[in-house]
Amino acid sequence: MSHPQSVFDNTSFFGETILSRRRQIIASITLRAQLEQLKQTGRYDCFKLKWHPIYDDKSMWPVPYHLFWDSDVAKWIESACYFLQREYDASIDLAVRELVDMIRDAQQPDGYINVHYTVVEPQKRWSNLRDMHELYNAGHLIEAALAHHKYYRNNHFLDPIIKYVSLIHCTFGTSEAQLHAYPGHPEIEMALFRLYSVTKSQEAYELAQYFLQERGSPSGQHGMHYFDWEAQQRKEDPYTRPNTYPERNSHWYCQAHKPILEQETIEGHSVRAVYLLTAVADMVQLHHKGGKTLSNPDAWAEAVSRLWTNMVGKKMYVTGGIGAIKQWEGFGCDYFLPTGTHEGGCYAETCASIGIMMLAERLLSYDLDSSYSDIMELCLYNNVMTAMSLDGKQFSYINQLASSDIDKSIREDWFWCACCPPNLTRLFGSLGGYLWHVQESETKVAINIHLYTTANLSYTTALLENVSLQQISNWPWDGHVSLDLSSQSRSVTIRLRLPSWCHEQFEITPSPALDDFSIEKGYLALQPSYTNVHKKFSISIGGFEPRYISPHPYTAQHALGIARGPIVYCMEDTDNPWQHNYFRDVALKKSEPISEEAKSMANGEDYIGLRTKCWLTREDISASTAGPIFDASIGEDTSEKSAILIPYFLRANRGGNGEMRVLLRRGEE
Template sequence: MTSSLYSHVQGDEQAPLRSSPVPHTATLFQGAFWESRLQSLREQTLPAIYRHMQQDGHFTAFREDWYAGMRPIPYVFWESDISKWIEAASYSLATHPDAQLEALVDEAISFLLTLQQPDGYLNLWFTQVEPEKRWTNLRDYHELYCAGHLIEAAVAHFQATGKRKLIDAVCHYADYIDATFGVEEGKRRGYCGHEEIELALIKLYHVTHEQRYLRLSQYFVEARGKRPPHYFDVEAEQRGEKLADFWASTYEYNQSHMPIREQHEMVGHAVRAMYLFSAVAELARELNDESLYETCQDIWEHLNSRRLYITGGAGSSEGNEGFTSDYDLPNSSAYAETCAAIGLVMWSQRLLQLDADHRYADVMEQALYNGVLSGASHDGTSFFYVNPLESYGTHHRQLWFKCACCPPNI
């Protein structure tokens, strides 16, 4: 969590109240409610998630001798679960040193770095399982998404421990990505189908002060949805696929249906959207870009007034794990993914730093207390992936999921 300090702009009562973030290490949580929650996270949730990842094969499925058909069969995005766990554990270590937890973090980091390639590339699936398909399907596969979570883990770990092993490896990877993507001749014009790296690169810029990472984040945001041609169309044709075969049928699903500055409505996959617009808000701040800020305002207003549950839940449909039409907010079939609520807190917090409008704080609190905290049991060992507002007694928290993005995110 992050606190903010507000400062008035002298001589202009209409100017936004800009703020600067305060590190979570500078805050102290007291009182039974939050203190018990954070204690549960440290003592129960982090160890439980690590055990589940071990049992599920996260650390064994990517062996160097892996071959097709060997079990456990890995998921293309499994490593992002490990990265998110490292990030969460690092936040805990920053305020509550724990030698046993730190040893597990070091072990997880060593595992992730085992397969880093000489050029800096660091992705487990496309090194061990399908190396020939590197960067061939940014729309559907999660290469840059996984890179983003790895970057965020590295930043958190470096800030918590001062150790450079992971941050140095990640900078090598980010340099490779920067050399691969962009508008310059010889570079790919692509961007990820699941947004995340845009926000992560800004965090990396904050700790390294390397302008290239900020510019790369800006590129990924600005390139999204530009035509002609649409990058995902080009990719599909290169893979020999028909454009009509895209299961979602619309690029609204991943917010690439039009350039970012032309978007005014909240559409598509909810988690993707929250991560994207968190990055857009960060870029608006870093670049002092009023157009990006106005885009964020328009889309946040559309979400808040027409497509957000009273609980702060975002995304009404299981079909696209996201948004449908205005005011389509059924209770019993609400999707309201836990990760989307987390993303909404992140986005609203960044908008609050741009302008101290109480509505951003209200929605942060709304989503945090109703959409995020509901994602984990009080003892921190079972989880909700989705959060319907109505149940007939059949919806219960689970110990784990095959697609386990939410538990480590909490």
């Protein structure tokens, strides 16, 4: 099994695409800016296990400010190792080495590694699995160690981590002396499956599978739900609960309200949900391709599929964001997708959409279907990329589709809970692993292209033959992709994703014969009969005209947005000074033509801007004096305006007042 984090270096990006530009910015700017944040905040030195003043701060319960520091450091190391593989950087290398040495020194004699439970509450290890992110932090350490192992080609970091995994393996499991527990915040499961894939550690596999199978058991520990049992051990009143639990026993917050196989809808904290499902997909994939037997594999595959379908069809924003509710950073009921705080919520956390990309990549590896890659791309170019400023120094954690006085369209340098910024960097570091999958059997090689850009794939087969494929395109601005295949002796099938919005408009040059290709579940497969003859060929994918989009009618939003290819657009106050009230009174009409304008950002990045007519409803709608009932004809007295739209991922880079909206009112034609 080949995870993106393991095979990303088969891909090299080149040219001036959106993706290569961001990788360049992260390598040259972002990694250093984040390292500086680690140093300024105390994170860099935390594994020295000295007391830090912030540890005295008891104002937050149950999660103190420093609880995720281990993972912040780990995610930065992981990102750094990916980018070191791209291009050596002595200062980054030095920091990684220092950090790893500190982590090694922080390991306790029995293998345990965790800052909080070594320094702050040394007697309370494993006493609050629900809230305290101990296993989450361990998971990120595993991922960091795997990245380190891959780049440095030594076990300096991996060995202590394997020792830690052994300790965890002893601690959790089915025997009476073990805790029948699982992490409140899933993450370690996918880290463990990856560890297994790299090292064949049976402990890692068993532990991950145990966490997934035990999760949500109503009677796992002494006849009780584990989280209830451990709260009782902590002598907590049953009505004592974190702020994230709206009511007592809100175990759905961390997807532990029932066993995974019985969950019908995706619930709770959105990052936890997609991390968990990624691990389940890993387990299914290991059954199909990794030689691990799994009881009831179809039920596990169906659970992931069912929850994915619920998520993308009923709980996802048009930008690929998920999570409507701030309190639990997660899902509301089906179709509950208000687009901003003033409408009742919108969270759309950056990490959640990164998790969706991970999950989609796993699903694509055993169920090639463009509906997964469409969502992966939607997330990448919209909810994920909008979370970093063009200068690579600022980030957003929540990504609303409509700003308001309370939540303006802005970004921050850093967060006390800093999960998102290093998640962005590690995603972009391993992004090559998301572009394509290589499938190799004894006689055949297939390359499934999920994302178009400008990059080169170099793959070595089991027989040590080299297969390489180059794609050159100006994606996502146009749909022309030139491909250049090189393989020594093998026949290669190339499968090209046809995004749903292209409606199967495409043209291959040179034109293939009917027998040379087939289309299945949104992928066009070019057979060896074609690729053996045509090493250089191109595809032109259609559907790049700007188009009006809307959310599902059951969202009760009568709204229109505009998309072009995979890019969702927004309006910003800086382009549209006539607007007021965060574009709340602006309507689009779907019959109105949209024109394109070639534009550049201040840093030279080109993009396609859009312009159309819109209608500004009379201002007095907001001055409500009429009570709850409106005459149905109100709101039609509007004035025509010219609207300028910019890709959502470029929002908040050009000053302005932070007024932005993706979905506008849908005007009557």
